[in-house]
Amino acid sequence: MQRKKHLHRIDAIDRRILAELQIDGGLSHADLAERVGASAASCWRRVKALEAAGVLQATVRLVDPAAVGRGVNVLCNLRVRSHTREVRASFEAFVRSRPEILDCYSMSGDWDYLLRVVAADVADYERFLMGTLLEHPSVGAASSHFALAQVKHTTAIPIG
Amino acid sequence: MQRKKHLHRIDAIDRRILAELQIDGGLSHADLAERVGASAASCWRRVKALEAAGVLQATVRLVDPAAVGRGVNVLCNLRVRSHTREVRASFEAFVRSRPEILDCYSMSGDWDYLLRVVAADVADYERFLMGTLLEHPSVGAASSHFALAQVKHTTAIPIG
DNA sequence: CATGAAAGCCATGGTAA
DNA sequence: TTACCATGGCTTTCATG
Numbered sequence: 001m002q003r004k005k006h007l008h009r010i011d012a013i014d015r016r017i018l019a020e021l022q023i024d025g026g027l028s029h030a031d032l033a034e035r036v037g038a039s040a041a042s043c044w045r046r047v048k049a050l051e052a053a054g055v056l057q058a059t060v061r062l063v064d065p066a067a068v069g070r071g072v073n074v075l076c077n078l079r080v081r082s083h084t085r086e087v088r089a090s091f092e093a094f095v096r097s098r099p100e101i102l103d104c105y106s107m108s109g110d111w112d113y114l115l116r117v118v119a120a121d122v123a124d125y126e127r128f129l130m131g132t133l134l135e136h137p138s139v140g141a142a143s144s145h146f147a148l149a150q151v152k153h154t155t156a157i158p159i160g
Numbered sequence: 161m162q163r164k165k166h167l168h169r170i171d172a173i174d175r176r177i178l179a180e181l182q183i184d185g186g187l188s189h190a191d192l193a194e195r196v197g198a199s200a201a202s203c204w205r206r207v208k209a210l211e212a213a214g215v216l217q218a219t220v221r222l223v224d225p226a227a228v229g230r231g232v233n234v235l236c237n238l239r240v241r242s243h244t245r246e247v248r249a250s251f252e253a254f255v256r257s258r259p260e261i262l263d264c265y266s267m268s269g270d271w272d273y274l275l276r277v278v279a280a281d282v283a284d285y286e287r288f289l290m291g292t293l294l295e296h297p298s299v300g301a302a303s304s305h306f307a308l309a310q311v312k313h314t315t316a317i318p319i320g
Numbered sequence: 321c322a323t324g325a326a327a328g329c330c331a332t333g334g335t336a337a
Numbered sequence: 338t339t340a341c342c343a344t345g346g347c348t349t350t351c352a353t354g
Binding site: 146 | 213214218220229
Binding site: 189 | 332333334335
């Protein structure tokens with residue numbers, strides 16, 4: 001799973017390719033070529049190079065969380081029980097293994113980590129918090145905050 | 161931009177389709193059919209229905225933020241200057257208009273919003289904070305925390 | 321050396337039974 | 338659900354600036 005083979009110089013056309021594909025990943029090479037102002041063949045070569053360099057990553061379909069019963073977002077600040085290498089590695093492996101934890105950042109400041117958890121409802125989150133998260137030996141304190149609404153949520157990184 | 165036309169009953173095969181497509185959105189209908197244990201035609205109809213219902217949303221390509229100079233994540237707690245409808249609407253429109261703000265949640269608790277901002281480095285974020293965010297008339301206080309690492313970041317909602 | 325144009329193969333989407 | 342066909346995208350080749 002090694003990526004980032006070789007730093008590929010990203011020029012203006014590459015950036016336009018990235019900008020288009022991260023909005024619509026289903027574009028054909030022909031359509032993409034038209035939008036970025038290059039030939040289909042050149043476009044195809046660039047896409048392959050960007051993939052090989054690890055700049056262009058997975059193609060994914062987005063699913064409406066509410067439609068599959070995961071409409072509640074909870075942001076959870078968390079401290080680990082100790083800051084040894086082992087405990088942190090154990091916690092991070094745990095985080096990666098739990099599908100309801102979508103995002104996890106190691107933070108500077110008062111808390112060690114910030115998690116985003118999706119749940120069906122408050123009771124569902126309570127079960128996860130008490131039954132799973134706080135049960136894990138690596139976890140110290142946690143402070144949960146419910147999102148009232150998701151004002152914005154995008155996967156598109158600003159390019160340019 | 162109306163979605164969610166009609167609540168479509170999602171059965172086990174639909175869930176498997178969603179689970180597969182949110183991991184690999186580039187799957188052909190034939191491959192998808194094989195993985196979920198249905199025929200290609202049936203699979204195709206289900207995908208169309210899920211799209212029409214708004215359950216299956218955009219196909220996007222993920223881009224490595226660091227490769228395009230956006231490797232720093234900042235989580236920013238924020239209060240608006242007042243809680244009137246107008247001020248909140250103004251703030252939320254502002255948030256949606258700024259491409260470096262990837263996520264924004266309206267929160268319960270001490271702060272009104274939580275933002276995730278991607279920046280090139282600390283100085284770049286400082287410019288955004290002082291020059292753009294805090295300059296906006298709707299914004300009151302803000303408290304920024306830098307992510308030391310992105311331990312986990314996925315777009316895949318748990319299905320099932 | 322990278323690009324652009326052209327062409328063939330093949331897989332795919334879509335339809336009909 | 339299975340079978341079929343025509344469409345169109347992917348990939349290579351080649352000539353060019």
